[in-house]
Amino acid sequence: MILCVSLNPAVDKMLKINNINIGKVNRASLESVHAGGKAVNVAFDLRLQGEDAFVTGFVGGRCGRMIVEELKERNMPNRFIMLSSETRRNMNYIDSLGNVTEILEGGHMVDARSEEEFLHLYMNLVKKADMVVLSGSLPIGLSDAFYATLTDIANREGVPACLDTSGAALTQAISHSPFLIKPNLSELENLTNHKYDITSLDEGFENFFESASFKNVMLSDLKDLQGMGIAIICVTFGKRGLLLYAKNEVIVCDAPKVQVVNTVGSGDCVLAALIHSLMKQVPLHECARYASAVSSAHVNTLNVGDIDPALVAELTKKVKYASFITD
Numbered sequence: 001m002i003l004c005v006s007l008n009p010a011v012d013k014m015l016k017i018n019n020i021n022i023g024k025v026n027r028a029s030l031e032s033v034h035a036g037g038k039a040v041n042v043a044f045d046l047r048l049q050g051e052d053a054f055v056t057g058f059v060g061g062r063c064g065r066m067i068v069e070e071l072k073e074r075n076m077p078n079r080f081i082m083l084s085s086e087t088r089r090n091m092n093y094i095d096s097l098g099n100v101t102e103i104l105e106g107g108h109m110v111d112a113r114s115e116e117e118f119l120h121l122y123m124n125l126v127k128k129a130d131m132v133v134l135s136g137s138l139p140i141g142l143s144d145a146f147y148a149t150l151t152d153i154a155n156r157e158g159v160p161a162c163l164d165t166s167g168a169a170l171t172q173a174i175s176h177s178p179f180l181i182k183p184n185l186s187e188l189e190n191l192t193n194h195k196y197d198i199t200s201l202d203e204g205f206e207n208f209f210e211s212a213s214f215k216n217v218m219l220s221d222l223k224d225l226q227g228m229g230i231a232i233i234c235v236t237f238g239k240r241g242l243l244l245y246a247k248n249e250v251i252v253c254d255a256p257k258v259q260v261v262n263t264v265g266s267g268d269c270v271l272a273a274l275i276h277s278l279m280k281q282v283p284l285h286e287c288a289r290y291a292s293a294v295s296s297a298h299v300n301t302l303n304v305g306d307i308d309p310a311l312v313a314e315l316t317k318k319v320k321y322a323s324f325i326t327d
Helices: 038-048 061-073 112-126 146-156 167-176 185-192 199-203 205-210 212-226 266-279 284-299 309-318
Strands: 002-006 010-016 029-036 053-060 078-083 088-094 100-103 131-135 161-164 232-236 242-246 249-253 321-325
Touching (some): 002 038, 002 112, 010 061, 029 038, 029 061, 038 053, 038 131, 038 266, 053 112, 061 078, 078 112, 112 146, 131 146, 131 266, 146 161, 146 167, 161 167, 167 185, 185 212, 205 212, 205 249, 205 321, 212 232, 232 266, 232 284, 242 284, 249 284, 266 284, 284 309, 284 321
Parallel strands (some): 002 053, 002 131, 010 088, 053 078, 131 161
Antiparallel strands (some): 010 029, 088 100, 232 242, 242 249, 249 321
8 A cells, every 4th residue: 555645735726728817807717626735646646557545644624525525536545634724725727838827825724733643643554555655745834844754654664755845844854764755856956955957958868967967966966865865866857857866877768748738746647657666666767767658648638647548658668768877
């Protein structure tokens, strides 16, 4: 069982709109309203790939009840701590080119008693898990060190923790040896306080591996992170693909081109694809290729968890990759 921890879930509303004109009336067609939040998205994608996912975290109010009801309708096992405050609602405006403008609420308020109840629940659930997903922002009331605490608990039980967050929550947790982290390029730059020039990828993998930005800056930062006990680091590059670093090998994949419909959740499906591949114990380069194909297939769909398996199989064959062996 893969335990997906959603501390700050949301009800996501997707609206299709050609262009947003600030200060004017904008008419949009309502496309979908569904349960969301990064860990919930990961759970949906894991289920699509045949994995046994269990969702836990906090929910509250009408939106919280909507999330629980949708999980039940999808036959996804879950158990949440119920809050008196309202779970957030996010708005996603999608234009004709697939660009997404997101308006994200801060989230519900977690009181000290609810935090204690969740920790007790989490400790029991971790003992039954094969892997833990710690993904998304932290709600109001939880300290920046909360993911670090959850990582420590998983490590004590010998359960790999996969972390996908940003800002102070990521900074606090990396020194507690999560098994895997999945920042995007901007999140990695904020974490390391370095800027990386990856435009050389447009000229080929060899140019990227020979670039000063990779050899002199990024590679050193990746090694430093691995030295903290992080076994696998995946960095997503958007339309340029992704990078996977494990042991002494850096693997870079491109992203097959598709028609972009919606980019929301594309990073979440990368994490789900990596976990699925790791559970199957396939070679790392196949993990990376599959994750890149799944991400491209995802942006071709409107809703999370609606990826076409046939398209994934087709795109996987098109993914190009190269590897760099470190010292």
